[in-house]
Amino acid sequence: xxxxxxxxxxxxxxxxASSTDLGAGAWVPVCRLDRIAPGAGVAARLxxxxxxxxxxxxxxxxxxxxxxxxxxxTGVRVLSRGIxxxxxxxxxVSSPLHKQSFALATGACLDDPARGVxxxxxxxxxxxxxxxxxxxARAA
Amino acid sequence: xxxxxxxxxxLAPGAGWEVTWLGEEPHAAYDRIHLGRVLDGASPAExxxxxxxxxxxxxxxxxxxxxxxxxARAVTTxxxxxxxxDWLVLATGSRAFVPPVPGAEGPGRFVYRxxxxxxxxxxxxxALPPGARAVVVGGGLLGLEAGGALAALGVGVDVVExxxxxxxxxxxxxxxxxxxxxIEARGLAVHTEARLEAIDDTxxxxxxxxxxxxxxxxxxxxxxxxAAGIRPRDELGRACGLPLGARGGIAIDDACRAxxxxxxxxxxxxxxxxxxxxxxxxxxxxAQVVAARLAGDLDASFAGGDAPTRLKLVGVxxxxxxxxxxxxxxxxxxxxxxxERASYRKVVLDPSTRRVLGGVLVGDASDLPRxxxxxxxxxxAPAHAVALLAPEGAGPAGAPPRAAQVCxxxxxxxxxxxxxxxxxxxxVAALKQGTRAGTSCGGCLPEVTEVLRAELAAxxxxxxxxxxxxxxxxxxxxxxxxxxxxxxxxxxxxxxxGRGLGCEVxxxxxxxxxxxxxxxxxxxxxxxxxxxxxxxxxxxxxRDGSYSVVPRVPGGEITPAQLIVIGQVAQRYDLYTKxxxxxxxxxxxxxxxxxxAIWAELIAAGFESGHAYGKAVRxxxxxxxxxWCRYGVQDSVGLGIRLEHRYKGLxxxxxLKLAVSGCTRECAEAQxxxxxxxxxxxxxxxxxGGNGGAQPRHADLFATDLDxxxxxxxxxxxxxxxxxxxxxxxxxxxxxxxxxxxxxxxxAVVIDDSLGLGxxxxxxxxxxxGAYRCEWRAVLDDPVKLERFRTYVNTxxxxxELRYVRERGQRRPAHAHEHPDGRADGRADGRADGRAxxxxxxxx
Ligand SMILES: Cc1cc2nc3c(=O)[nH]c(=O)nc-3n(C[C@H](O)[C@H](O)[C@H](O)COP(=O)(O)OP(=O)(O)OC[C@H]3O[C@@H](n4cnc5c(N)ncnc54)[C@H](O)[C@@H]3O)c2cc1C
Ligand code: SF4
Ligand code: FES
Ligand code: FES
Numbered sequence: 001x002x003x004x005x006x007x008x009x010x011x012x013x014x015x016x017a018s019s020t021d022l023g024a025g026a027w028v029p030v031c032r033l034d035r036i037a038p039g040a041g042v043a044a045r046l047x048x049x050x051x052x053x054x055x056x057x058x059x060x061x062x063x064x065x066x067x068x069x070x071x072x073x074t075g076v077r078v079l080s081r082g083i084x085x086x087x088x089x090x091x092x093v094s095s096p097l098h099k100q101s102f103a104l105a106t107g108a109c110l111d112d113p114a115r116g117v118x119x120x121x122x123x124x125x126x127x128x129x130x131x132x133x134x135x136x137a138r139a140a
Numbered sequence: 141x142x143x144x145x146x147x148x149x150x151l152a153p154g155a156g157w158e159v160t161w162l163g164e165e166p167h168a169a170y171d172r173i174h175l176g177r178v179l180d181g182a183s184p185a186e187x188x189x190x191x192x193x194x195x196x197x198x199x200x201x202x203x204x205x206x207x208x209x210x211x212a213r214a215v216t217t218x219x220x221x222x223x224x225x226d227w228l229v230l231a232t233g234s235r236a237f238v239p240p241v242p243g244a245e246g247p248g249r250f251v252y253r254x255x256x257x258x259x260x261x262x263x264x265x266x267a268l269p270p271g272a273r274a275v276v277v278g279g280g281l282l283g284l285e286a287g288g289a290l291a292a293l294g295v296g297v298d299v300v301e302x303x304x305x306x307x308x309x310x311x312x313x314x315x316x317x318x319x320x321x322x323i324e325a326r327g328l329a330v331h332t333e334a335r336l337e338a339i340d341d342t343x344x345x346x347x348x349x350x351x352x353x354x355x356x357x358x359x360x361x362x363x364x365x366x367a368a369g370i371r372p373r374d375e376l377g378r379a380c381g382l383p384l385g386a387r388g389g390i391a392i393d394d395a396c397r398a399x400x401x402x403x404x405x406x407x408x409x410x411x412x413x414x415x416x417x418x419x420x421x422x423x424x425x426x427a428q429v430v431a432a433r434l435a436g437d438l439d440a441s442f443a444g445g446d447a448p449t450r451l452k453l454v455g456v457x458x459x460x461x462x463x464x465x466x467x468x469x470x471x472x473x474x475x476x477x478x479x480e481r482a483s484y485r486k487v488v489l490d491p492s493t494r495r496v497l498g499g500v501l502v503g504d505a506s507d508l509p510r511x512x513x514x515x516x517x518x519x520x521a522p523a524h525a526v527a528l529l530a531p532e533g534a535g536p537a538g539a540p541p542r543a544a545q546v547c548x549x550x551x552x553x554x555x556x557x558x559x560x561x562x563x564x565x566x567x568v569a570a571l572k573q574g575t576r577a578g579t580s581c582g583g584c585l586p587e588v589t590e591v592l593r594a595e596l597a598a599x600x601x602x603x604x605x606x607x608x609x610x611x612x613x614x615x616x617x618x619x620x621x622x623x624x625x626x627x628x629x630x631x632x633x634x635x636x637x638g639r640g641l642g643c644e645v646x647x648x649x650x651x652x653x654x655x656x657x658x659x660x661x662x663x664x665x666x667x668x669x670x671x672x673x674x675x676x677x678x679x680x681x682x683r684d685g686s687y688s689v690v691p692r693v694p695g696g697e698i699t700p701a702q703l704i705v706i707g708q709v710a711q712r713y714d715l716y717t718k719x720x721x722x723x724x725x726x727x728x729x730x731x732x733x734x735x736x737a738i739w740a741e742l743i744a745a746g747f748e749s750g751h752a753y754g755k756a757v758r759x760x761x762x763x764x765x766x767x768w769c770r771y772g773v774q775d776s777v778g779l780g781i782r783l784e785h786r787y788k789g790l791x792x793x794x795x796l797k798l799a800v801s802g803c804t805r806e807c808a809e810a811q812x813x814x815x816x817x818x819x820x821x822x823x824x825x826x827x828x829g830g831n832g833g834a835q836p837r838h839a840d841l842f843a844t845d846l847d848x849x850x851x852x853x854x855x856x857x858x859x860x861x862x863x864x865x866x867x868x869x870x871x872x873x874x875x876x877x878x879x880x881x882x883x884x885x886x887x888a889v890v891i892d893d894s895l896g897l898g899x900x901x902x903x904x905x906x907x908x909x910g911a912y913r914c915e916w917r918a919v920l921d922d923p924v925k926l927e928r929f930r931t932y933v934n935t936x937x938x939x940x941e942l943r944y945v946r947e948r949g950q951r952r953p954a955h956a957h958e959h960p961d962g963r964a965d966g967r968a969d970g971r972a973d974g975r976a977x978x979x980x981x982x983x984x
Contacts, residue, residue: 031933039641039669040676042933050932050939056641075956076685077939081673085643088609094644096673096681101644 025134033062033127041093043069043080046133051120052080053129054104056091064129065104066120071095073115141580142407142423143231144169144189149431151196157434159197160223162215164204167255168193173420173581176452178258179265179289180626183900187255191896208380210400229430230377230390230398230405234370234418239277243339248349249364252286261286264363265293273298275351275359277336278367279306281451286365287328288453297328298359300351304333310449310460314475315502318484322456322503331356339364372409372416385411394441395433396426404430412442420580421447421549428551447548448512450505450581457505461512461548462498463488471497476529478503485529487511489521496520496528506636509587513544513554546587549580554591561595568592568617585621585637589613607868608645611638615793615868619653623864628658629666648672649868652755655791656863659911661918662754663925674753677929678915679735680726684942684953687735688728689715690752691742692788695762695780695800696723705745709738716950721832722759722797724750729951731938733931739916749916751789755869757796757859760784761809765802765819772802774819779848780808783817786852786909787859793866793875796859797831800824811839814872815855820844824851828858828886829873837873840883843891853902857890860901 030044036055044051050069055062069077074097082093084104091104101110102117109115121132143161147169150157163169170187177187185191193199200217207216214224236251238244250261265274272295276287279301287297301308305316306323320330335354342350347360372389383391383399389411390398396412398405407423408416417423422445432440448461466473466488475486483503489496496514501507511528514520520541521528542555552575560574568589572578578585589612606612611634613621618633627633630650634642642650651670655662662675674680679687691706706725710717713734715727730738739749752758760783763769765776780800787798799810800817810816816827822845830839843854866875879885888894919925931939943954 035927035933037665037668037928042928043931044934045932045937053933058641074683076683077941078673078681078685081676081681083644083647083672084641084669085610085647086641087643089640091641092643097683097685099644 025132027123027125027130028133029125030129030131033064033124033129036064036129038062039084041080041082041084043077044131046120046131050077050080051131052082052093053122053131054080054084054093056084056104058091062124064122064124065091066122066131067093067102067104067107068117068120070117071097071100072109072117073098073100079117141169141172141189141420142233142427143229145424145427146229146231146406146431147194147197148190149427150434151194155435159194160225161194161197161199162203162205162217162223163199163201164218165254165256166202168199168201170255171580172253173452174624175252175255175258176285176289177624177626178255179262179293183903184255185896185900188896192894205376208376208403210380210403213402226402227434228403230403230409231407231423231427232373232376232409234372234408236366237369237371238366239336239368241336241338243341244366246339246341248362249339249366252282252365252367253370261290261363261365262293265290265295268295268362270294272296272362273347273360274363274365275300275349275361276365276367277351278369279303279330279332280309280367280369281307281449283365283367284323284451284453284456286367287323288326288456290363290365291326291328295363298351298361299323299328299330300334300336300353300359301330301332302335306330306332307451307458307460310464311458311500311502312465312486314477315458315460315484315486315500318477318482318502319456319458322482326456331359336368370408370418372411374409374411377405377409385416386414387411387416389416392426392442394443396429396442404433406430412444415444417445417447419445419447419449419549421445421551424549424576424580425551445551448508450508452581457501457503459501459505459508460499461508462496462515464498464500468497472525474525474529476526487521487525487528489525494519494521494525509546509584512548513546513587515545517541517543546591547575547577547580547584549584550576550578552577557588557591558595561592561599566592566596568613607649608643610634610640610642610646613637615649615653615870616865618650619657619864622650622653622657628654628660630654630670631666642670644672645868648675648755651675652791652793656908659908661913661925662915663919663928665924668928677732677735678749678753678919679730680753682728682953685939686728686942686953687730687732688726688752689730689735689738689742690720690724690726690750691747692750692784693724693759694784694788695760695777697762697777697781702745702747705742705747709741712741713738714951716952720752720759723761724752724759726752729944729953731931731942732929733938736920736926736929740920743914743917743920748914749789751915754789755792755795757784757787757790757792757798759797760787761797761799761813763801763807765800769802771805772819773821774802774824776800776802776808776817776819779817779819779824782848783852783855787855789912789915790859790863790908792859792863794869794871796872812836813839815839815858817851823847826851826854829876829883831871831873840876842883842887853898854890856905857898857901858886860905861886861889861897864901 036042038057041052041054044053052067052069054065069080071078078096081096084093092101094101107117107119123130150159167184169189171189204218205215206218214222216222236253251257274290274295275298276283277300279299287299291297305313306319323330337352337354340350347362349361350358351361352358374384374388374390377390385391390405390409392398392405392410392412396404396406406426425445426442429440429442451458471488472491473486473488477484485501487499499511544554546552546554556575560571565571565574578588593612647670679689710727715729718726720726760780762776762780766772767777797813798815799808799813801808801810802819810818811827812830812832816839818825824846825844826842827839828842831837862872876886944951945954945958
């Protein structure tokens with residue numbers, strides 16, 4: 001049985017290779033991986049921002065994904081509490097409020113191409129989940 | 141078993157036979173293949189092959205045939221009856237072979253063939269002291285299944301096998317090595333090349349028995365199961381002079397005739413070309429031949445069979461098919477061994493015709509239907525035959541041929557399934573009924589489902605009752621799989637019977653099925669990810685992301701002291717309070733991290749979870765009844781409270797509501813509930829299938845003037861039958877409508893017990909009622925579960941965006957236009973943090 005994979009644009013690259021081309025910023029440790037039940041999500045704060053972090057086990061391998069926690073349809077920060085799964089092999093989470101689905105890899109809303117949420121870089125180092133926080137200077 | 145396959149055909153409408161069925165066992169035909177379930181606690185009724193009996197046939201149980209008078213065409217039974225026949229069919233099966241060694245029989249020694257055997261083993265095993273050991277003699281299919289079942293009961297098991305490997309008949313040495321490691325990993329000790337010499341009674345020894353082996357230390361045992369092979373039960377044929385096979389068995393020709401024009405033999409007791417078949421597939425094929433012959437089809441003939449075999453041991457996948465031992469001259473074999481995943485897979489092929497001849501699959505037998513289906517098809521093996529063993533998708537393209545066999549137990553090809561689908565079978569149940577595929581061991585059901593999906597898709601019809609893209613089954617079919625295969629986790633279910641990772645449709649559905657089958661806590665770690673937000677936080681999600689809390693108020697009866705506690709809790713956390721339609725109090729506006737503290741206070745005051753968050757039994761609404769009302773004829777409050785305590789928390793396909801009214805004035809609106817009770821002078825009238833909501837429906841009167849124990853029994857059966865068989869989100873009213881035969885059928889099942897399921901349904905309900913625990917108390921008692929009730933994993937900060945306004949003296953969430961900072965819907969925080977656009981993340 002073919003295991004679902006992330007959308008092609010999200011082909012996983014080794015952290016060491018790509019962390020160099022993320023621009024200015026830093027990896028911020030957030031929590032231990034075992035604080036996230038397999039297949040589920042939690043919310044974390046990155047400054048003012050609420051980030052939804054998901055732990056997905058595909059073929060026995062743990063992967064982490066991170067999205068903006070805010071459901072763009074309601075403006076409420078709940079996406080971390082949605083059910084994770086896949087649609088036609090694309091990993092996604094469904095909003096607990098009105099059930100729209102968002103791709104974990106791209107943040108795209110699978111039910112409404114006009115909507116989407118921001119994606120954060122996430123990785124696991126020595127059992128600790130880290131998020132990439134871009135520096136404000138770069139955005140200016 | 142094979143007798144059943146025949147009789148079923150003979151009783152088909154229009155066949156016109158007068159059938160008498162004589163059986164030595166006290167049970168009508170049952171599913172011997174799943175005998176192991178008796179050790180899992182299944183009742184004989186659960187194994188019955190025809191729960192509805194055999195209308196039209198005379199079935200005489202516990203009455204063995206002792207002699208056949210071929211000249212008079214009559215049989216004599218152990219009870220002294222003589223019955224004449226025009227045709228006689230012998231389907232006497234096999235008996236367990238017990239090696240002729242000293243002490244092979246006696247107390248503590250068992251064979252494993254019948255329900256009574258399995259029950260005796262079960263009783264003996266359950267009576268053993270902790271630490272006791274069992275020895276299983278024989279490392280074949282039966283021995284390993286028996287050993288696995290004993291190990292599951294917590295008994296230490298030694299398996300003794302004469303050959304150098306386990307499953308010597310089915311698999312080769314390479315597969316045997318992998319299998320041995322898997323069996324040992326399950327805690328069973330394996331002794332190969334070990335010959336049984338004797339079984340000694342050792343009174344006063346460490347264990348009551350000692351199993352002596354040639355040239356080795358004896359194994360102490362409290363229980364010995366002998367599974368050393370089977371021998372055909374040919375004694376009736378032998379006694380009346382029917383020819384026998386070279387190695388026993390009643391010799392039959394291609395027509396399944398037993399050397400006497402009026403006698404047929406089928407199944408394990410028959411020897412075809414000196415070959416005896418120990419599997420149900422060839423036996424069923426023989427039954428088919430005899431049925432066809434009797435119906436006048438003189439071309440019907442048995443052509444042998446080499447059905448694949450599969451070991452049915454949870455977590456140990458082993459299968460072999462065709463020429464597994466590379467015995468065909470000039471054959472070649474391709475083997476893929478993966479020691480990391482503990483799998484060994486071999487395909488044997490004929491290099492000249494490129495046919496697949498057979499194979500062995502250990503550790504991962506998911507390819508069995510696909511590979512076995514290719515046997516005998518010219519050119520099925522590609523030039524690089526290893527591609528046959530590659531993961532799905534890499535194999536040869538194109539649909540398997542029509543001739544490919546899908547159900548080996550019942551000899552159903554892909555083509556036969558396609559024809560049935562073309563003739564209108566549009567779900568698995570219809571296919572099973574129409575073709576018999578999947579009705580024996582069930583191992584082919586995923587493949588049958590796959591064919592159905594593909595065919596319907598090709599016809600542009602969606603397999604509409606499929607749960608979602610991850611499971612091609614209906615909720616009812618999944619319920620059946622979970623129960624019958626004893627599946628306790630989502631991961632195993634989707635791996636073996638689904639695809640992908642799941643979604644918001646199948647995950648909560650499966651969670652609910654697991655809860656109503658096994659009664660494990662919904663927040664045990666492997667289940668967390670299945671729950672929707674309500675079940676995950678055991679509270680009701682509201683539009684601003686906060687939750688509401690509903691303590692249980694059984695029957696709507698509440699003391700002033702309890703009211704005060706609710707008031708105090710609401711005040712302390714500034715919760716908006718409202719009376720619900722189910723006679724309880726809903727407290728709104730709690731955040732995830734406040735929930736445990738709120739519940740600690742409620743539980744300290746004696747409240748329990750109200751399960752308002754789940755698809756579960758909600759409330760039993762009552763009127764005050766004879767407690768106060770001058771019209772009341774029964775204590776509706778008391779009954780309502782008892783019912784609510786009985787069914788509280790019960791997970792179901794849809795939320796369930798109950799009500800009890802104290803007289804016909806019906807103040808509790810019982811007729812608008814799934815289960816309604818209205819008191820009468822003589823007891824209670826029971827109504828089912830009502831609901832309020834968007835499409836209100838009055839309940840139907842189901843039974844009248846019941847006493848309370850009868851009422852409870854009927855409600856147990858009704859609810860359990862609904863939980864087992866309804867579709868996802870199907871309310872009781874819709875469920876009753878779609879039952880074939882509707883309310884009358886439901887009455888027959890629930891009141892008259894027409895399916896013989898009553899005791900089982902009651903027992904299941906009893907087990908669930910007994911396993912009830914307040915879900916919130918279980919959370920408060922478990923630090924791991926408690927840890928999940930946090931707003932953020934990495935800080936104690938709260939969600940600082942929740943905005944409330946006060947209205948009519950209470951707090952409610954602000955609407956968007958009321959937000960002081962003008963926050964509009966859909967603003968993305970990620971961008972506020974300096975991220976120019978969503979970007980690729982890196983997964984490590
Ligand atoms: C534990 C176990 C697991 C198995 N697993 C599988 C499997 O996974 N796949 C598979 O294909 N097969 C399996 N089998 C084998 C399968 O059960 C048999 O092939 C099948 O039952 C044979 O059917 P039958 O009708 O020939 O014999 P049976 O099912 O044995 O029926 C014969 C019946 O005839 C009765 N009888 C005998 N003599 C008389 C008499 N003189 N008068 C009246 N009645 C009599 C017997 O009591 C018995 O009830 C398993 C068997 C066991 C025991
Ligand atoms: S239903 Fe009957 S007993 Fe109950 S409150 Fe109404 S009138 Fe009284
Ligand atoms: S293969 Fe056993 S039921 Fe189909
Ligand atoms: S909000 Fe009450 S019925 Fe929908």
